[in-house]
Amino acid sequence: MSKTIVTYFSATGTTRRVAEKLAQEKQTDILEIKPVIPYTNEDINWQDNESRANREGRDQVEVAMEPLDIRDYDDIYVGFPIWWYTAPRIIFSFFKTHDFSNKTVHLFATSGGSSIQRAQQDLSKAFPQVKIVDAKRY
Ligand SMILES: Cc1cc2nc3c(=O)[nH]c(=O)nc-3n(C[C@H](O)[C@H](O)[C@H](O)COP(=O)(O)O)c2cc1C
Numbered sequence: 629m630s631k632t633i634v635t636y637f638s639a640t641g642t643t644r645r646v647a648e649k650l651a652q653e654k655q656t657d658i659l660e661i662k663p664v665i666p667y668t669n670e671d672i673n674w675q676d677n678e679s680r681a682n683r684e685g686r687d688q689v690e691v692a693m694e695p696l697d698i699r700d701y702d703d704i705y706v707g708f709p710i711w712w713y714t715a716p717r718i719i720f721s722f723f724k725t726h727d728f729s730n731k732t733v734h735l736f737a738t739s740g741g742s743s744i745q746r747a748q749q750d751l752s753k754a755f756p757q758v759k760i761v762d763a764k765r766y
Contacts (some may be wrong), residue, residue, distance in 0.1 A: 629691040631700055636707035637661040637718050639672050639681075642738045646766045647707045650736070654704075664692040674711075691718040696726065703732050708747070710739035710765075715747040720754060728758045734764035743746050 634656050636647035644660070651658040671680035684691060698704055708719045715737070735751070737744040748763040 630702040632656040632703040633698060633701040634646050634658045634705040634707065635638065635661055635696060635698070637663075637709075637716060637722075638707075639667050639709060639716075643707050644739055645657075646736065647705075650705060650707075650714075656730070657701075659698075659719060661696065661706075661708075662694045663718055664694060679710055681716070684699050685712045685714070688720075689717055690724075691716075691721045693718055693721055693725070696722075698726055698731070703729065703734065704728070705734045705736060707736045707738075709736050710742045710744065710747060713742050713746045714750045717749070723755045723758060728755070730761065733758055735759045737759060737763070737765050739765060759764075 631653060634647050634651040636643050638644035647658060667680065673679040674682060676682065683689065706719065708715050735744060735748055737747060744763045744765040750761060752760055
């Protein structure tokens with residue numbers, strides 16, 4: 629039987645709530661994607677060009693995250709907030725530093741209104757070997 633897990637990154641709690649609901653509905657395990665250095669409020673100030681989140685996105689900075697053990701899972705839900713129309717760099721770091729071979733990925737996101745489409749395209753382009761089968765915005 630295939631085994632499913634919900635993983636998510638959330639800076640202000642919105643994606644966390646969706647992730648917890650999904651995991652509860654699907655009766656799956658859940659793991660948080662956490663940066664080694666947590667984001668402060670200033671770090672995620674999108675109105676400040678030089679804030680951490682904006683610099684990371686603009687300069688495609690690698691964001692160190694605490695490693696997650698996803699070896700036992702076949703279906704991986706990966707949730708995140710949309711930052712500047714795409715996925716936060718920590719999600720790219722997650723894909724880069726974990727082995728997704730033989731796994732099926734389902735993306736989900738929360739946002740102020742932007743769709744998840746650009747994030748799906750950007751991740752598929754950066755990681756063509758990862759099997760991303762769907763993407764949903766809540
Ligand atoms: C740096 C930054 C950039 C954002 N960029 C967008 C965006 O391009 N489009 C959008 O609809 N919302 C944008 N948002 C809003 C978040 O996507 C939204 O508030 C999300 O639900 C937050 O999820 P979280 O509480 O799990 O962190 C941005 C927020 C931040 C902090």
